[in-house]
Amino acid sequence: MRRIISVLMENEPGSLSRVVGLFSQRGYNIDTLTVAPTEDQTLSRLTMTTHGNDQVIEQITKHLNKLIDVVKVVDLTEGPHIERELMLLKVRASDAQRAEIKRCVDIFRGQIIDVNTNAYTVQIVGNSDKLDAFIQAVGDADILELVRSGVSGLARGEKSLRL
Amino acid sequence: MELLSGGDIVVRALKDAGVKHIWGYPGGAALHIYDALFKQQDVQHILVRHEQAAVHAADGHSRSTGEVGAVLVTSGPGATNAITGIATAYMDSIPMVVISGQVPREKIGGDAFQETDMVGISRPIVKHSFLVTDAKDIASVIAKAFYIAGTGRPGPVVVDIPKDVTDPNHRVPYEYPEKIKIRSYQPTTKGHSGQIKRAIKTLLAAKRPVIYSGGGVVLGEASSQLTELAKLLNVPVTNTLMGLGAYPGTDRQFLGMLGMHGTYEANAAMHHADVILAVGARFDDRVTNTPNKFCPSAKIIHIDVDPTSISKTVAIDIPIVGPCDAVLQEMIAQVERSSSQLDETAIAEWWTQIDEWRDRHGIYSKPRHAPSEGNIIKPQDVIKTLFKVTNGDAYVTSDVGQHQMFAAQYYLFDKPRRWINSGGLGTMGFGLPAAMGVQLAHPDAAVACVTGEGSIQMCIQELSTCTQYGLPVKIINLNNQALGMVRQWQDMQYSSRYSSSLYEDSLPDFVKLAESYGHVGIRVTHFDELEEKMAECFSLKDRVVFMDICVDRSEHVYPMHVAPGSMRDMWLSKTERT
């Protein structure tokens, strides 16, 4: 099953490599990964999506907790949560295609953030399924370049991952 | 506040961390630290002959004392030579701090002379690691390193220090932290009382209970609590290779080691048990045989300080995360308070069954191997003689192979921290340097290194270290002129095709070799002379003695798990199976 795991860890050199190393060392999967410092500069927040059976996921969260630099770990998929991913893509857009692509971007509530004669650069934000659906909708043939941020997320309500 | 250079701070912090001996080998990036060592008396440095041995020696020190071992190596090749030792310690959860020199800060990343990314290389085999980037951080990092290494589930910690950080001309204030607090690291100090209650209820309802305990009981100083609980309940106990000595080996309730080369009675008891109390053990593949055939009718209670050990390979019914000593103490208290008791008739029947297994296939009820005779010395008899000559009270280190398994089977340890071997990584070359570490920590004790002619040659250079520091270890070389354990597998699985397990007359004369280092060499070729010569060996209290004992090459280690299979599926001899 797909899981979103969120980790609060010391913002130290080497912390990220310990997390990534853990996954390769133990044969776990990382599907997406995002990491950046939080409002408290001494802490980083890392969000990853992974998949595996319950036993594997349990081991993943336990091993993450065991890393000395890791302060807290939460599996967001265990409760109600919000997830978002940012995608930027450059699509070929000349003459006849332009209107069609613009309509598509509007339907997905995205934005065209750069324009030239032959291409649009589009920004879409949403959960990963929505991003996948957009890619389907524009069709692979028209995509010149694509970058996705990986998933970020928070638990719904007042629950928060903090010290 | 006192002003000290980085090099002096390293040494002072080691002293303040309680280190009396540090094992190591110098080189460019570590020379400021070596100069600081030269100027003081509190921390004694022991110069080994290879960095791997420095780590094994510190490891032996730690295993035999419970203290955190200390190692100092230089950058590059010094650091990489230490890696096998660090991995050995990591696999067996041995607390130690390894300080490695590093190239100066401004050279890091530039492929400088003797530069190696030590933090990167060691990452998967350490509990934690630090790269010190400022002299004023050294003391607190070393203090943290010792704290992390020695608490929770112990393990090795690497502290990598660039040369310019130890510059003798740059002085900074020295302060060793009195208390250590790490916000992201809080090891568990007690078990969940609700879980303990459930465990006791399950345990007291058992008809065929077994206690399966491992290295965690030794590391967690829980041996007396384990023994008390087992006695209170009159329940059989089996130990893993790493747990030997945690429960007295000569006690009636002890079934011997379990697992691949465990006793039949231990493995059969596990297989038929209805409740297993696992304490500080990790359901290693050398224990369980095929996991989905493991102990089909047992409810399993598992006490471990490390949550990742729980349900890793075998699903656990009642997990208890916490230190073994505290949890067992609480269990004893609850058993004493409990209104229910174990069903005495059921337990008596269980013991009758176990005694029948012991009688039928046990290696202690009568010898299952052919007797030694004339110039055929059975390796098992060497260990039995060692046990007899040392009154079962020696520190025994071991290398890896058949000799290790024979030692584990036939030397019955009554005390924890007496049996010192590389269980998790299975590192040939461990035995001699580990024995040096044990001997330095226990100068008056008898320390035997049970080894094979294969393993001993992996760290044989340490005979020179023994000379320099007067470490009178006794080397018991079970010389079968073969990589015996490899040969055994080749006999059993490869129709005796001995691919690279023989030396073709290239072995050295170990007696002369020992003598060339200034030690005593004794060769034994006849069984009649074994005991007498062994006694002579141990009577030479302040000498290193190398006993080269020619043992029967054709001997296999039995019992042995039949794989794939369940716990009770075993070879009992070359021809007999359960």
Ligand SMILES: Cc1ncc(C[n+]2csc(CCOP(=O)(O)OP(=O)(O)O)c2C)c(N)n1
């Ligand atoms: C460093 C290392 N290399 C290889 C092995 C694989 N191995 C396990 S036992 C063994 C043979 C050991 O021979 P010896 O020390 O003579 O002991 P014996 O089995 O003959 O008693 C080998 C090669 C190992 N455990 N460690």
Ligand SMILES: [Mg+2]
């Ligand atoms: Mg051999």
